[in-house]
Amino acid sequence: MYQYDVIDKEMLADRSAEFRGQVARRLSGELTEDQFKPLRLMNGLYLQLHAYMLRVAIPYGSLNPTQLRKLAWIGRTYDKGYGHFTTRTNLQFHWIKLADTPDILDHLAQVDMHAIQTSGNCIRNTTTDPYAGATAEEVDDPRVWAEAIRQWSTFHPEFSFLPRKFKIAITAAPKDRTAAKVHDIGLVLKRARDGSLGFEVIVGGGMGRTPYVGPTIKEFLPVNRLLSYLEAILRVYNRHGRRDNIYKARIKILVAALGKDEFARQVEAEWAKIGEAADLPDTELARIRGAFAAANFEVLPAQSEAFEAAKASNPAFARFVRNNLKPHKKAGYGIVEISLKGIGDTPGDATSEQMDVVADLAERYGQNDIRVTHEQNLVLPHVKLDDVPAVWAALSEAGIATPNINLVSDIIACPGLDYCALANARAIPVAQNIAAKFKDQDRAEKIGELKIKISGCINACGHHHVGHIGILGVDKKGEEFYQLTLGGSGAEDAAVGSMLGPALPYDKVADAVDTLVEVYLRERHDGERFLDTFRRTGVTPFKEAVYADAH
Amino acid sequence: MPTLIELKDGVCRGVDDPFTHVADDQDMPAGDVIVSLARFQAEGEGLLAEGRRVGVRLQSHEEAEVLAYDLPRLSVVALEFPKYRDGRAYTNGYVLSGRLKFKGQVRAVGDVLREQAGFMARVGFDAFEPADDASANEWQAAIRRYRHVYQRSADGRAPAFAERES
Amino acid sequence: MKALTANRLTDGEVVFWKSGQWVTRFADAELWADDDPAAGEAEGQGKTQPTTVVDAYLIDLVESEGLWAPLSYRERIRALGPTNHLHHGKQAEGGAVIEALQHAHGAARSTGRVNLIKRK
Numbered sequence: 160m161y162q163y164d165v166i167d168k169e170m171l172a173d174r175s176a177e178f179r180g181q182v183a184r185r186l187s188g189e190l191t192e193d194q195f196k197p198l199r200l201m202n203g204l205y206l207q208l209h210a211y212m213l214r215v216a217i218p219y220g221s222l223n224p225t226q227l228r229k230l231a232w233i234g235r236t237y238d239k240g241y242g243h244f245t246t247r248t249n250l251q252f253h254w255i256k257l258a259d260t261p262d263i264l265d266h267l268a269q270v271d272m273h274a275i276q277t278s279g280n281c282i283r284n285t286t287t288d289p290y291a292g293a294t295a296e297e298v299d300d301p302r303v304w305a306e307a308i309r310q311w312s313t314f315h316p317e318f319s320f321l322p323r324k325f326k327i328a329i330t331a332a333p334k335d336r337t338a339a340k341v342h343d344i345g346l347v348l349k350r351a352r353d354g355s356l357g358f359e360v361i362v363g364g365g366m367g368r369t370p371y372v373g374p375t376i377k378e379f380l381p382v383n384r385l386l387s388y389l390e391a392i393l394r395v396y397n398r399h400g401r402r403d404n405i406y407k408a409r410i411k412i413l414v415a416a417l418g419k420d421e422f423a424r425q426v427e428a429e430w431a432k433i434g435e436a437a438d439l440p441d442t443e444l445a446r447i448r449g450a451f452a453a454a455n456f457e458v459l460p461a462q463s464e465a466f467e468a469a470k471a472s473n474p475a476f477a478r479f480v481r482n483n484l485k486p487h488k489k490a491g492y493g494i495v496e497i498s499l500k501g502i503g504d505t506p507g508d509a510t511s512e513q514m515d516v517v518a519d520l521a522e523r524y525g526q527n528d529i530r531v532t533h534e535q536n537l538v539l540p541h542v543k544l545d546d547v548p549a550v551w552a553a554l555s556e557a558g559i560a561t562p563n564i565n566l567v568s569d570i571i572a573c574p575g576l577d578y579c580a581l582a583n584a585r586a587i588p589v590a591q592n593i594a595a596k597f598k599d600q601d602r603a604e605k606i607g608e609l610k611i612k613i614s615g616c617i618n619a620c621g622h623h624h625v626g627h628i629g630i631l632g633v634d635k636k637g638e639e640f641y642q643l644t645l646g647g648s649g650a651e652d653a654a655v656g657s658m659l660g661p662a663l664p665y666d667k668v669a670d671a672v673d674t675l676v677e678v679y680l681r682e683r684h685d686g687e688r689f690l691d692t693f694r695r696t697g698v699t700p701f702k703e704a705v706y707a708d709a710h
Numbered sequence: 711m712p713t714l715i716e717l718k719d720g721v722c723r724g725v726d727d728p729f730t731h732v733a734d735d736q737d738m739p740a741g742d743v744i745v746s747l748a749r750f751q752a753e754g755e756g757l758l759a760e761g762r763r764v765g766v767r768l769q770s771h772e773e774a775e776v777l778a779y780d781l782p783r784l785s786v787v788a789l790e791f792p793k794y795r796d797g798r799a800y801t802n803g804y805v806l807s808g809r810l811k812f813k814g815q816v817r818a819v820g821d822v823l824r825e826q827a828g829f830m831a832r833v834g835f836d837a838f839e840p841a842d843d844a845s846a847n848e849w850q851a852a853i854r855r856y857r858h859v860y861q862r863s864a865d866g867r868a869p870a871f872a873e874r875e876s
Numbered sequence: 877m878k879a880l881t882a883n884r885l886t887d888g889e890v891v892f893w894k895s896g897q898w899v900t901r902f903a904d905a906e907l908w909a910d911d912d913p914a915a916g917e918a919e920g921q922g923k924t925q926p927t928t929v930v931d932a933y934l935i936d937l938v939e940s941e942g943l944w945a946p947l948s949y950r951e952r953i954r955a956l957g958p959t960n961h962l963h964h965g966k967q968a969e970g971g972a973v974i975e976a977l978q979h980a981h982g983a984a985r986s987t988g989r990v991n992l993i994k995r996k
Contacts, residue, residue, distance in 0.1 A: 164874070166858045166870045166873060166874065167870070169857050169858055170856065170857075170858055170860070170870075173855055173856045173857060173858075174856075176855075177855050181825075185885075186885070186886065186927065187927070188926060188927040191926055192885075192926060192930050192931075194823075194842075197794070197795065197825075198825060206883055206888050206930060207888070208890070208950070208953060208954050208958075209888065209889075209890060209954065209957060209958070209964075209965050210887060210888035210889065211887070211888040239961075239964055253958075254964070255888070256886060256887035256888065257885065257886055257887060257888065258886045258887065280795065280797075310860040310861070310870060310871075311860060311861050313860050314828075314829075314856065314859070314860065315860075315861060316800060316804075316828070316829040316830075316832035316833050316859075316861075316863050317797075317800045317801055317804050317829075317833055317863065318797070318800075319797065319800075319829055320794070320795050320796065320797025320800065320826075320829075321797060322797075394801055397797055397798060397800070397801050398773065398798055398801055402796060402798075432809065436862075437862065439871060440871065440875075442871075442875060443871035443874070443875075446871075446874070505960050505961075576949070576950060576953060577953060577958035577959055577960050578958055585959060587958075587959075587960040588959055588960060591960065637947075637948055637949060638949070639949065
């Protein structure tokens, strides 16, 4: 993994000192709330319903055990003993005191962590494939480029006051686990016939009030030209993105207004003026690349006897393996997904004790490597099959061995009205109600892959537009109602879901999902996921079933 | 108290501003002036012929490239921040200093706060009219806050990757 | 009826106005009749305390189980705590007022909050 050197560390120390001064000026009254708000937001600090919320950056979702233990400790010391992993693969604490935040930033800096650019109209945490470096599907390791972008975008002097926030995702596998097509910029790493690496550049996807699947503006950008090309995109956006209306300020609106061809032309013209001088030197790329060199894998047989025996003798373990263990590029290894979607739990929440357990497991069995997924789960990317039974046993004891990855109860939910000052309706209890409805694991497995995503307002932090079933909380004269959409996807087959019908009251949502699933089970052909069936049949049978009572 | 902070060779100093900002509907005073782009395009030749120093004030939607051919004749380009969060002037600053190699003063005007001083200095601003009454010392501290930078910009500071190589 | 609420600057805690002081329990909050000019006066005073609280605003109340509760769902969650962790926040201490809040059925947008957003 990438190690921070003295330069990276001094950047964090300087940032922390700066924020300490700003907090002191706010507490003394030298800064008004209006002046202070943008400063605290640039450090990921929000004022939510019950307390301050601090969003800690986890660059490209990658953590080592020391860092995760520090997060656990912060949760215990400054919060209520837990943290919440987000769809940007960050972690947020929901019960933070303003006066404590300078100390918290210092503690984070001790383990090379920070809250830089986790809010504000700047370039946010770049996300990538949680299986990077572990999956055989990837053409190269995308973390190299995520780290290059982390450095380039950190305190970028020209692009820290963009029209609106800006999110970049990188995938190097055709199976997209990053939702690249619904990002401001999605980068798909590819290998050309001659063996050279390049990016397909997708710009102007997004969710929120106006969801778009982003168009491709460049089919193949040589990898070593990435930073100059990003600079060109950002410069065009910084100049021409709308600043008169917050809901029309994302780059997707600019790309849609200009048309992708005209937008691409402007980017190319700017890129030509920038030239290669703005790219990283090959020596620096090589240095970063070296930090992500392959882990020390042992040569192992493809089959593990201990693993097979445990599978044969323990149905619960076998179920975990079926759902949470993914193939690794090295024989004898597996990728273990840790679900933070226990039935009845809050999606994405982990207690400090659970974080400590995961850190221990990563240290003992997982090459010190932990990933956060945008679906709010954790991953141990390099576990020997021999060790999977022990990992499972420890996860079970900690209550985080729920065997439901990609299943109906593996739900994305934003914090919603239980915490968020922007929300119109709750999201977490809706997720809990649905998970409870599908707690029968046999039934959940029979249903197969089904992605439910819930947002408590139109800002779409819960990615509802790209849920196979999307659920959006709305406020109808003060009451919580939920709009359902079907057929969305954030993966390589990205699509924005279409509306099912009139919004439903809070207590009808889980039943409606149950009905949708029953229609799918009735209509599906062999091998079809919920999404496939919906795309084949269209909305009609689903709509008829859910609104049957209304007729 | 001086209302202008100048940055020269890494040092911030409060100075008396020799220039007068002249609005479009205002009579032209004597001496050095800063005028809008429209007024410069209409009256610039005459003003320069009178032997005075002339600056142009660009609004955030006006792009610095429009001045490309006039830059050698200009003493100041003032870039407006109508609100601190309108970041277009950073691009204008970068284009003026980094790309067009403007040798005169690049001045930040409008909602100019010391929290933004570091970013402004990096993209080539070398004069500031603070809206927050910050002193030259405070301004300097803000500019020097960070010992390192990660990316190249118009200020010529060595980015982290260059520091690592040296 | 109305009450005055805000978040405390130092820790973000939800607070309510009670005769010139900020208190943390809704049960202790000062309540005013809708036409009582004292409410507006308190709001004005609350807004002049930028180093004590952030965003003071008046909220509407509704009767619940013989007691008063915030009319909007959002304000009830603020006065109670998150519904997914019933031992977190103010609701943890329990009692008649907390229960009245939990059982309240008002339905309205948080009016004070809407005004606050409009003003900005």
